[in-house]
Amino acid sequence: MESNYPTLKYQIENNILLITLNRPEVLNALNRQVLEDLQAIFSEAKTNPSIKGIILTGSGQKAFAAGADISEIQSLDAAAALAFSKRGQQIFSEIENMPKPVIAAVNGFALGGGCELAMACHMRIAAENARFGQPEVNLGLIAGYGGTQRLTQLIGKTRAIELLLTASNLDANRAAELGLVNYVVTQDELIGKATEILHKIFSKSPVAIAETIAAVNHAGQETGYQHEAEGFSRAAASPDGKEGTQAFLEKREPKFKG
Numbered sequence: 001m002e003s004n005y006p007t008l009k010y011q012i013e014n015n016i017l018l019i020t021l022n023r024p025e026v027l028n029a030l031n032r033q034v035l036e037d038l039q040a041i042f043s044e045a046k047t048n049p050s051i052k053g054i055i056l057t058g059s060g061q062k063a064f065a066a067g068a069d070i071s072e073i074q075s076l077d078a079a080a081a082l083a084f085s086k087r088g089q090q091i092f093s094e095i096e097n098m099p100k101p102v103i104a105a106v107n108g109f110a111l112g113g114g115c116e117l118a119m120a121c122h123m124r125i126a127a128e129n130a131r132f133g134q135p136e137v138n139l140g141l142i143a144g145y146g147g148t149q150r151l152t153q154l155i156g157k158t159r160a161i162e163l164l165l166t167a168s169n170l171d172a173n174r175a176a177e178l179g180l181v182n183y184v185v186t187q188d189e190l191i192g193k194a195t196e197i198l199h200k201i202f203s204k205s206p207v208a209i210a211e212t213i214a215a216v217n218h219a220g221q222e223t224g225y226q227h228e229a230e231g232f233s234r235a236a237a238s239p240d241g242k243e244g245t246q247a248f249l250e251k252r253e254p255k256f257k258g
Helices: 030-049 076-094 115-119 147-155 157-166 172-177 185-200 206-216 222-237 238-250
Strands: 008-013 015-020 053-058 063-068 102-106 109-113 123-129 130-132 169-171 183-185
Touching: 008 030, 015 030, 015 185, 030 063, 030 076, 030 169, 053 063, 063 102, 076 115, 102 115, 102 185, 109 115, 115 130, 115 147, 123 185, 123 206, 147 157, 169 172, 172 183, 183 185, 206 222, 206 238, 222 238
Parallel strands: 015 053, 053 102, 063 109, 102 123, 109 130, 123 183
Antiparallel strands: 008 015, 130 169
16 A cells, blocks of 8 residues: 555554554644545555455544644635535545445544544444534534534434534543444553454455445435345345355355455
């Protein structure tokens, strides 16, 4: 993989790509360069056969990502702000639609764009010090990278609109109660828990995993059931589908190849 990501660090180990947002001096705030780097590394990961899953985290122990870079927003006119929002939405949508599982390991603040980035991942593991929120109304703004949509999908309209309108934060345990995160662990256990989940997923068919992610991402849409049926069709007809069903009938472990 390319080594020049100015705002990111990464390593690949045991088929897992660990991406670390690396702007600790500004609590890993998201600026244009971070977004471009994220798009580039996820694009590479999508086609790299040595990568089966991704963990995304932030450097240091204070923040996953504490929002967007406000200095980039302050001077935007309406047209530029529209392009700014759509660009972030596009990149986060590419993360959400990755055919390989993506887990956010949230260590500290995930606010504004940082919360939106965490929500674009397929799962979220939170350290005990994690804080989630969309404080944009404090600045006379609204969430622009998908926050109004994904937060509503994840915790429901009633709770989402309260958080969005009050700019309140959720601690890790409350986020888990509301279904925003999968697990709460200590800071030291964060990457280990995400790794454990990914290795469990790796024992399944990569074809079935990719089709499941795509189908879940269509949940609630008019095309959701049709997309599920088409994904089932592709999986059932695939070599992995044939191997998995045959292995079940023969009472042995399947050997999936993807």
